[in-house]
Amino acid sequence: MAKKMKPKPDNLLAQNKKAWHDYNILETYEAGIALTGTEIKSVRAGKTNLRDGFIRITNNEAWLVNVHISPYKEGNQFNVDPLRSRKLLLHKKEIAKLLAALTQQGKTAVPLRMYLKHGYAKVLIGVAEGKKLYDKREALKKKDQKREMARALKERY
Template structure:
């Protein structure tokens, strides 16, 4: 059995389709006890999430972490804001990038690293519909080439 790469917990595949990712950063995330248990179970949805810089702090918003089923009263709100743990220099770089027109911070994937939940966030620029169609065409062409190569090897 092949081990999971980076202990991947959740991935936002739609982000790479809707945005052009310019740069990525690894951030820690402040979670409560029941939230980390839910995250380890893979009960997380990054699809509609985004990050924001406010008062020199990075915040993750609109990411749904399902309540832990044995958490009872200790469960937090599934859509609450969560603080991202980054260095001040990284936050300053992100702030500078976000001041440019058309850029946003998008969560790409969440994984475990040395027992801690980490979030890969990307500085992203929105794609137009024609760019999305072009990237789908390229992906299909690469798939066809790979298929032809495999058929030629047999």
């Protein structure tokens, strides 16, 4: 009898935890990313920082801006600028929806996580709305309350 395989996690390479703290994520899109040979090696090694990144749409093309991918150690002359803009691979309809969402006041698009899917690097993009300071405090209070309830239940049983 064959052994049942557990579903594999989505091979998370980088995550933008600050985005979940600073923004309310309204909707998400999955996009491919165009990388050079040494960049994909560096991404697979986990040398990516999504923290200050954002998505810009110019000439009906989506670009990932200000995301730092460290140069590959063995890449020498083939390495590129770590902060260069990288093209996102989306369908025309997805770009149109994203553009319509971004033209609204107070909306922005940020990268939430980067992962491998079937051997290709993917980026999860979130259309987000900025949180106010009191919203951030409220979210931290709720998180602490959940943690306290979990601790109390663990001690009880």
